[in-house]
Amino acid sequence: MDVAIIGIGIHPFGRFDGMSGLDLGEVAARRALSDAGLAWSDMEFAFGGSIDGGYADSLVSRLGLTGIPFTNVSNGCATGGSALAMAVNRIQANESDLGLVVGFDKHPRGAFAADPASLGLPQWYGETGMMLTTQFFAMKIQRYMHTYGISESSLTKVAAKAFRNGAMNPNSWRQKPVSEEEIAGSRLLNHPLTQYMLCSPNEGAAAVVLCRADQAARYTQRPVIVNGVALRTRLFGSFEVMAPSLPLEQAASPTAQAATACFEAAGIGPEDVDVAQLQDGEVGAEIMHMAENGLCADGDQEAMIQAGETEITGRLPINTDGGLIANGEPIGASALRQVHELVLQLRGDAGARQVPGEPRVGYAQVYGAPGTGCCTVLSR
Amino acid sequence: MLTAAYKSATLSPTAGPNVVRSSLKQTPIAEHLFTWPTDQPQLIGSRCSDCGVVTFPSQGSCPKCTSQSVTEALLPxxxxxxxxxxxxxxxxxxxxxxxxxxxxxxxxxxxxxxxxxxxxxxxxxxxxxxxxxxxxxxxxxxxxxxxxxxxxxxxxxxxxxxxxxx
Incomplete structure (x- = not known):
């Protein structure tokens, strides 16, 4: 059974002093309900996720104590994608017809700091300053640039695109374009990545309302179908964040595995994708995730980026809303922001950043510690 | 805060002895992480007795074949x-x-x-x-x-x- 998205809502991403994570989540949930023309009392279930913003299910005290099953989901940067996957599964399993997924977060300023023990890592690993996600991404792209001939210029161009697209997105945190010179010349944080090439944790919320696709016409003339959603974790040999050691043999990343499974379930191939939102925790991740998701071959990114093919007007527009780099990363909300943007694009409602040519297939991917990939294929 | 002093005490990035000694008492940051005390230190990992995969730091099971039969391995x-x-x-x-x-x-x-x-x-x-x-x-x-x-x-x-x- 197909599942359809019939409502979307977002609270802008950024910094909102005086608002709690739950406040943000409530706004996004109410906007998604309103977009679907439905009330909270119509919802048969909900899934929600937040890492630092409070328990999602406590939103019921504001939205209404209707007694429905509301499950909290916590899966690192893949939290929103995982919540969406569980909602789709629930409808496909015929347990419910209609429900809501909400994700929100409110992180302290600065880079994420994790507790080694909570990730099953030894204390010394954190104590000696090696347990930083940004180091991993820098080392992964460093190796990738060496192996596949990706230039520093391409890193800069990906960041410039993110800020340019973000400036056309009223919900984005960063509202100004940043020049390639300014990006390349900004403070070095983890070689080869400079300050403007990395996203920052922040605050925001997003939500979607889903139903059985065969009932979608009751609520909207413009449903978006969830053709596939898949979640995978590490295989032995994949190069993952926060790994004190790596095996000599190499294996497909969780993203690559999830992408394969997702496209297979959807019966839609990567060549059919008209617009994609990829996890760009930093610019290198966007570049590597292009290949891991099957959207191009390893090494093709250099020519594609230099030719502008991933711009909104290009052959394969990527991160049309500015991605994580312009929006920041409130973990619980991040994957649902991607879905929100894809639904806008597929409906033709993306305004100044609308992808031309009436895109039909959208693709979203998130990746998080300690090695989780979650992918979604949508179509209209 | 002795860290700044360490920077000058630490030898050149590319030369010097394998262990940076001082007159102070020196304690490893964790037990069973590297051989100590010695002038030829080695990191301590584990090797799976069933499939041979080496892991660092040592752990009680094999991440590849899931075996719980592992032995200590001194790394090159x-x-x-x-x-x-x-x-x-x-x-x-x-x-x-x-x-x-x-x-x-x-x-x-x-x-x-x-x-x-x-x-x-x-x-x-x-x-x-x-x-x-x-x-x-x-x-x-x-x-x-x-x-x-x-x-x-x-x-x-x-x-x-x-x-x-x-």
Missing amino acids: RRGTLWTFTTQEFLPKTPPYAGTESAEDFTPYGVGYVELPDHVMVESRLTESDPHRLRIGMPMELVIEPFRSDAAGDEVMSFAFRPVEAR
Whole structure:
């Protein structure tokens, strides 16, 4: 059974002093309900996720104590994608017809700091300053640039695109374009990545309302179908964040595995994708995730980026809303922001950043510690 | 806060003994992480008795074949740099336990060193200039002071040092 998205809502991403994570989540949930023309009392279930913003299910005290099953989901940067996957599964399993997924977060300023023990890592690993996600991404792209001939210029161009697209997105945190010179010349944080090439944790919320696709016409003339959603974790040999050691043999990343499974379930191939939102925790991740998701071959990114093919007007527009780099990363909300943007694009409602040519297939991917990939294929 | 003093006491990024000694009492940052005390230190990993896969640090099960039959494995002291970065900002405490302030923090290198026929190990590097690091360069293990503890003793940790400039 197909599942359809019939409502979307977002609270802008950024910094909102005086608002709690739950406040943000409530706004996004109410906007998604309103977009679907439905009330909270119509919802048969909900899934929600937040890492630092409070328990999602406590939103019921504001939205209404209707007694429905509301499950909290916590899966690192893949939290929103995982919540969406569980909602789709629930409808496909015929347990419910209609429900809501909400994700929100409110992180302290600065880079994420994790507790080694909570990730099953030894204390010394954190104590000696090696347990930083940004180091991993820098080392992964460093190796990738060496192996596949990706230039520093391409890193800069990906960041410039993110800020340019973000400036056309009223919900984005960063509202100004940043020049390639300014990006390349900004403070070095983890070689080869400079300050403007990395996203920052922040605050925001997003939500979607889903139903059985065969009932979608009751609520909207413009449903978006969830053709596939898949979640995978590490295989032995994949190069993952926060790994004190790596095996000599190499294996497909969780993203690559999830992408394969997702496209297979959807019966839609990567060549059919008209617009994609990829996890760009930093610019290198966007570049590597292009290949891991099957959207191009390893090494093709250099020519594609230099030719502008991933711009909104290009052959394969990527991160049309500015991605994580312009929006920041409130973990619980991040994957649902991607879905929100894809639904806008597929409906033709993306305004100044609308992808031309009436895109039909959208693709979203998130990746998080300690090695989780979650992918979604949508179509209209 | 002795970290600043360590910077001058620590030897050149590319030469010197395998263990940076001092007159202070020196204690490893963790038990069973590297052989100690010795002038030829080695990292301690584990090897699966069933499939031969080596893991670092040592753990009680094999991440590849899931066997729980593992034995201790001393890792080679030398390898090659597989990838690297530099840490240019002060990491958050906790979990970071370095005693620098944002003002006296100096960048450090981090990389994965491929230890032939064993495993790739993530490590701090003695060299922090990215232009003096390159993928494939030979590296060797050193044990050096990381910080001082509450009692004033030196807490020792591991790092890898480029070999070629010696």
